[in-house]
Structure formats: C-alpha cells, structure tokens
Amino acid sequence: MIRVSLTLLIFIYLTLFLSAVIALWIWAEWRRTRNERRAVRFRVRCAICSFEFEDSSDDPLPHCPRCGSPNERDPFQLL
Numbered sequence: 120m121i122r123v124s125l126t127l128l129i130f131i132y133l134t135l136f137l138s139a140v141i142a143l144w145i146w147a148e149w150r151r152t153r154n155e156r157r158a159v160r161f162r163v164r165c166a167i168c169s170f171e172f173e174d175s176s177d178d179p180l181p182h183c184p185r186c187g188s189p190n191e192r193d194p195f196q197l198l
C-alpha cells in the first residue's frame with residue numbers, strides 16, 4: 120500500500136481538479152471562437168452602403184444585393 124500524507128493527497132486532488140477546469144475552459148473558448156469564425160466566414164460588408172450580406176460563391180468580387188457595387192472579400196472583423 121502506498122502511504123500518502125493528507126497534505127499531499129489534498130495537493131494532488133486540487134491539482135487534478137484545477138487542471139480539469141482549465142482544460143475545459145480552454146476547450147470551450149476554442150469552440151466558441153471556432154463557431155464565431157464559421158458564422159462570419161462568408162459575410163461581406165459593402166464598402167458603399169455598409170450593408171452586410173452572406174456570399175458563399177467563389178466570386179472574388181461579390182456584388183452587394185442592395186446597391187449592386189462589387190466588394191472585396193476582407194476578413195470580417197468581429198466587434
């Protein structure tokens with residue numbers, strides 16, 4: 120039988136518990152960021168009228184459905 124002092128046992132328990140909490144936190148944050156990136160991947164903001172629209176085509180210059188002007192695909196910034 121392995122003899123472990125109460126202090127060491129508490130230390131091991133707290134270390135494992137905190138490691139699990141931090142790992143879950145990092146995983147949840149990574150998942151949230153990934154979902155936000157997926158949500159705005161095809162979003163384009165018109166440079167003329169500031170209208171935001173989704174365009175999943177391969178067109179390098181998608182046209183705005185409101186004013187018809189072509190727009191570049193800049194990475195959409197989350198506020």
Ligand SMILES: [Zn+2]
Pocket residue numbers: 165166167168169170183184185186187188
């Ligand atoms: Zn527009």
